[in-house]
Amino acid sequence: SIPTSAEAEADPEQLQKEQHARSMLRETFLRCLLSMANRKVQFNMYEKVKVEATFGASDIDVLNFQVSDLHTPIGVQKEALIRSQDVISFTYDV
């Protein structure tokens, strides 16, 4: 994960501001992940690979996504883990 900045380490007031901003951003992100569960998501991956799957969950450090019914070019994989390092972006509708 991403460490605190050098200024924040030296200045407690700056650290508190930074931590507050961090928590607000993270909370919104987690709520967004929650809203993604059980929805059809399209993943845009490297080498122009586009796959569709039903989103399940992500681990806390966002290294892997757990998905179901992953539509690959050679068939449907019932359950799968996608490494986030292989993903450029993903989209879904609410």
Place this chain on the structure above:
Amino acid sequence: MNTCDWPLLGPLQWTSYVNKQVRVKAGKDEEHRGWLLTVDPVSASLVLVDFGLPGKASVQVVMGHAVEEVQVLQEADQETTERLQTSFLPPTPRRLDP
């Protein structure tokens, strides 16, 4: 602004992009536009929202490691800000008292 070092900006700088319409270049040839809802402080991933019909929206998550460039296009007006901030609130507030 060139932001190849987007993951290194930190929470305070990321917050300054929230509620703005941005254009994000990612990977080799992807480009996304949308209102920036938040940036995950762990993975530096951006969450962009594109509003369609009332009650409908499309959400794009761009992974922090793939970001090449982030450009601010415009600031949100009051209505868009409210719509953004209320999009992912829990459906019913839970009471903690017995």
